[in-house]
Amino acid sequence: MSGEGRSRGLLLVVGSVVVSLILVGAYLAAGGSSYEPEKVQDPCQPRPWSNPQSLSEIANQFTVSALDGAACQLGVSREALARALATPEARERFKKKYGINDAKLAKAIRAGLVRAVDDAEEAGALSPILAVPLRETVQRIPLSQAIEFINDAESFLGNVNSFLGPAQSLLEEFLP
Amino acid sequence: MTWVLVSFNLVMALAAVPAALVARRFGPGRTAAIGLAVFAGAGLACGLADELSTLILARCIQALGGAAAVTAALELLPATVGSEQRATTIWAAAGATGAALGPALGGILTELVSWQSIFLLQVPVALAAAVPIFAVAKHEAATGIVSTELRRTGRPHLWANLALAMVSAAIAAALFLLVLLLIEGWRLSPIEAAIVVSAMPLAALLGGKLTTLVPDARARAAAGAILVSGGLAGLAFLPKATIVLTLPPQILVGIGLSLVLSALTETALGGRAPQAIHGGWTISARHAGVVIGLLALTPIFTAEIDQQRHDAINAGIAVILDSPINPLLKLDLAERVSERLEEEKGKVPTIGPAFEPLPDDPGERSEVQQLQGELQDQLDRGATHAFSTSFVLAALLGLIALFPIALSKEVEL
Numbered sequence: 001m002s003g004e005g006r007s008r009g010l011l012l013v014v015g016s017v018v019v020s021l022i023l024v025g026a027y028l029a030a031g032g033s034s035y036e037p038e039k040v041q042d043p044c045q046p047r048p049w050s051n052p053q054s055l056s057e058i059a060n061q062f063t064v065s066a067l068d069g070a071a072c073q074l075g076v077s078r079e080a081l082a083r084a085l086a087t088p089e090a091r092e093r094f095k096k097k098y099g100i101n102d103a104k105l106a107k108a109i110r111a112g113l114v115r116a117v118d119d120a121e122e123a124g125a126l127s128p129i130l131a132v133p134l135r136e137t138v139q140r141i142p143l144s145q146a147i148e149f150i151n152d153a154e155s156f157l158g159n160v161n162s163f164l165g166p167a168q169s170l171l172e173e174f175l176p
Numbered sequence: 177m178t179w180v181l182v183s184f185n186l187v188m189a190l191a192a193v194p195a196a197l198v199a200r201r202f203g204p205g206r207t208a209a210i211g212l213a214v215f216a217g218a219g220l221a222c223g224l225a226d227e228l229s230t231l232i233l234a235r236c237i238q239a240l241g242g243a244a245a246v247t248a249a250l251e252l253l254p255a256t257v258g259s260e261q262r263a264t265t266i267w268a269a270a271g272a273t274g275a276a277l278g279p280a281l282g283g284i285l286t287e288l289v290s291w292q293s294i295f296l297l298q299v300p301v302a303l304a305a306a307v308p309i310f311a312v313a314k315h316e317a318a319t320g321i322v323s324t325e326l327r328r329t330g331r332p333h334l335w336a337n338l339a340l341a342m343v344s345a346a347i348a349a350a351l352f353l354l355v356l357l358l359i360e361g362w363r364l365s366p367i368e369a370a371i372v373v374s375a376m377p378l379a380a381l382l383g384g385k386l387t388t389l390v391p392d393a394r395a396r397a398a399a400g401a402i403l404v405s406g407g408l409a410g411l412a413f414l415p416k417a418t419i420v421l422t423l424p425p426q427i428l429v430g431i432g433l434s435l436v437l438s439a440l441t442e443t444a445l446g447g448r449a450p451q452a453i454h455g456g457w458t459i460s461a462r463h464a465g466v467v468i469g470l471l472a473l474t475p476i477f478t479a480e481i482d483q484q485r486h487d488a489i490n491a492g493i494a495v496i497l498d499s500p501i502n503p504l505l506k507l508d509l510a511e512r513v514s515e516r517l518e519e520e521k522g523k524v525p526t527i528g529p530a531f532e533p534l535p536d537d538p539g540e541r542s543e544v545q546q547l548q549g550e551l552q553d554q555l556d557r558g559a560t561h562a563f564s565t566s567f568v569l570a571a572l573l574g575l576i577a578l579f580p581i582a583l584s585k586e587v588e589l
Contacts, residue, residue, distance in 0.1 A: 009395025012386065016399040016432070020406020023424055024413060032413030036561035037484065037491040037554045056502060063507070064497055079493035086511030151507050 043071035043078040049123035058125045059154035065119040066150045070112030074100060085147055106143035113138035113149060178474045181352070182467055183232045187239035189463035195240070196247035196456030204251035204452065205312030211244025212306035219302065222295035243459065245302075250455035252312060260451060267455065268441035269384060271462070272434045276377035279351050283370025332454060335584040336444035337461035339397065342577035343436050344465030346404055349473050349570030350429045351376070353563050354411060354422065356477070361559030362417055363526050375423050379430025386435060393439040393446070397581045400436025403428045405574035412567035417556035436577075437462070443584050469573070473566045481562035488558025489513075492527075492551035501543050505535065509544070513551065527552050 041047065047068055049061050064078070067085075071078040076098060084094030095105065117135045120126035126134070138149065149156045199207035218238035225231040253263035285293045351373070358369035383400070390396050410425030441458045448454045492513065496506050509531070516530040531548045534541045 005391045006395075008390045009392030009399075012390050012399040012435075013395050013402065016402040016406070020402055020409070020428065023406055023410045023428060027410055027413040027415050027421075030415035032415040035413075035415055035417075035557055036564075037488040037558045038494070039487075040490045040494045057500075060500065060502075060506075067497065077490055078497065079490040082493055082497055082507065082510050083489075083514040086507065086514050090511075090514055152504060154502075154504065 040077050040079055043068040043076075043081075046119075049119060049125065051123070055158060056154055058120065059157050061123075061125070062116045062120055062153045062157060063150055065116035066109070066112040066153070068112065069115030070108040070150075072115075073108035073111045074098065074104070085150060091147075102143055106146060109143065109146040109150065110139050110141070113146060116153075178470055179232055180228075180235055182470050184235040184239045184242075185348075185463040185466040185470070187236045188243050189460045189467060191240050191243035192247055192459035192463070193453065193456040195243040196450075196452040198244065199248035199251055199452045200450055203313065204248040205309055205315065208245050208248035208252060209306050209309045209313040211241045211246075211248060212302045212309065214238070214241030215245055216299045216302035216306070217241075219295045219298040223292040223299070225292075241302075243456075245305075246459055247452045247456045251450070251452040252309070254451075264442055264445045264451070265387075265438070268438040268445075269387070269434075271441060271459075272437040273377065273380060273384075275347060275351070275437065276380040276430055276433060279355050280370045280374040280377055283355065283366040283373065287365055287367030287370065330448050330454075332457040333444040333446075333448065333584065335580040336397075336440050337457050339401070339577045339580035339584065340437070340440045340444065340458055340461040341465035341468065342573050342580070343401055343404060343433075343440065344462040345469030345472070346408060346570045346574035346577070347429070347433050347437075348466040348469035349566060349573075350404065350408055350411070350433075352470065353473070353477060353566055353570070354426070357411075357560070357563045358419075358422075360481075361562065362419075362556065364419075372419055372422060373426065375426040376430035376433075379427040380434035382427075383431035383434025384438075386431070387438055393443050394581060394584060396435045396439035397443065397584070398578055400432040400434070400439060401574050401577045401581060403432030404436060405432075405571040407432060408567050408571035408574060412564045412571060414560055417560045432574075440581070440584075469570065473569060476569065477563060477566040480565055481559070484558035484562035485555075488554045491554040491558075495550045495554065496547055499543065499547055501540060501547070505540065505544070509547070527555060 047064060049065075067078045067082055071081040074081065080094065084091050091105075095101065100108075114135055117126065117131050117138065121128060121131040138146065141149070195207070195211070215238055218234045218241055221234035222231055222238060225234055250263065250267050253267055254260045257263050257266055282291075282294050285291075285297065354373060355369055358364045358372055359366060364372065387396060390399075407425040407428030407430075410428065411422065414421050414425075441455075444458045444461075445451060445454050493510055496509050496513070499506060501509075512530040513527065516527060527548065531544055534544055
């Protein structure tokens with residue numbers, strides 16, 4: 001083979017290496033190695049409350065806290081639990097997949113609601129006077145009611161406020 | 177789908193060398209004519225198949241016909257094109273072009289007509305190719321001239337064929353996985369995917385031009401394997417689920433496959449006789465590589481897409497749960513997304529319908545639309561990332577092929 005043939009061959013090989021490295025390097029520099037779904041947060045880690053003002057905002061964070069607490073108890077992600085609570089069919093699939101019975105699910109959801117009350121109290125979104133009876137209530141409610149509380153936290157908190165709000169005003173008047 | 181592809185390639189791999197022996201024994205004209213007739217008949221059966229098992233069986237028979245036709249064609253070509261060397265070059269280039277063109281053509285036919293049309297179209301094409309060969313077959317039958325130089329068959333070129341198998345495994349992954357990524361992952365229609373992957377055959381044409389400029393077959397093979405690996409690595413590290421970003425890697429794979437397949441086939445055939453037998457070995461190596469590539473990478477990709485789909489859904493639900501929208505609406509959305517996922521079980525879903533109807537309130541509507549975009553982004557990330565490991569492994573296969581390429585003897589054509 002002629003010298004020119006050899007040098008053309010060498011040039012082709014070197015050119016191929018360079019072009020390939022440039023392409024892969026450019027894609028990696030543009031974030032190619034990290035282009036994947038974002039990792040979900042561990043539900044057992046605290047999630048900061050962002051100073052909620054309205055009832056809707058409080059309910060929003062209450063729901064997330066309750067889901068975190070329940071998911072932490074069950075050892076699943078908050079997202080998997082949220083999907084499971086969407087419909088009775090989804091709940092059955094979830095229970096079967098993770099080998100969870102109704103009693104264990106109820107216990108976990110009640111624990112989640114307690115964590116939500118604790119988080120709300122700590123964030124100043126719920127007064128201690130409301131938090132105490134609320135904490136007691138959520139620990140005794142049946143599973144369906146507990147799921148309803150998570151699914152419609154706004155109504156739940158609204159009702160709590162309607163029932164216990166006047167009592168709170170009275171207590172605040174008498175207590176120092 | 178994997179088994180339809182695997183069955184054809186497996187039978188091709190096993191039948192290519194025996195088919196070449198048959199062509200040497202009974203005459204390439206007769207073998208090619210019968211092969212094309214079998215290919216056409218089995219193609220018709222594929223097009224009319226109403227069960228997967230029938231389709232797979234018909235594909236196996238089609239592969240037998242194909243093996244006979246392709247290996248016998250190499251014996252017939254020198255008489256048509258004037259020299260054995262030119263015949264080898266054309267035969268090798270035809271193989272590379274076919275490999276690059278197949279997915280694009282298949283996608284267009286599937287979308288415009290049906291998947292059955294891919295096979296039904298093969299019937300007239302195969303019969304048309306058989307017409308001139310029948311004259312050769314008739315001449316062979318009349319004169320009784322067939323080669324009986326079976327004992328002169330040299331040993332197959334081990335390193336070139338080994339490299340062909342490895343590179344073919346990588347190329348099969350590039351073609352098969354990219355089409356799956358576009359259709360199953362990014363939800364493109366078959367014709368859209370066909371248009372996108374047509375970048376590869378177009379680039380292969382450019383690679384064909386380089387073949388004439390560089391006479392050193394080993395250098396072309398090495399450069400081709402590097403480009404195929406570079407392109408596959410590019411597909412493994414796509415920074416965004418955007419069609420445009422698949423084009424540069426496809427161009428590299430297209431040029432690379434054209435260079436490496438033709439160079440290795442020329443090397444495997446160079447100076448060896450009879451051509452049909454050694455051509456049979458290259459066909460066998462290439463199709464065995466495709467089978468290995470599909471069987472090795474499909475389970476990895478299947479497991480990955482399940483995991484990534486799960487991660488993407490969780491990431492998407494996290495986006496919804498962390499959003500500031502009304503809690504009732506967010507849980508309702510989470511429910512609708514879950515239902516949508518159940519409807520499209522096993523696939524990466526199109527998430528749009530889960531967000532309809534949009535809320536009437538303009539502020540809430542805008543937030544929900546933003547959420548939809550973010551959830552879709554997570555699904556796109558998951559679908560794209562699911563293919564990464566398979567593309568990386570395929571790229572490694574291409575790089576490993578450099579060892580047998582380095583060990584293959586330099587061939588002057």
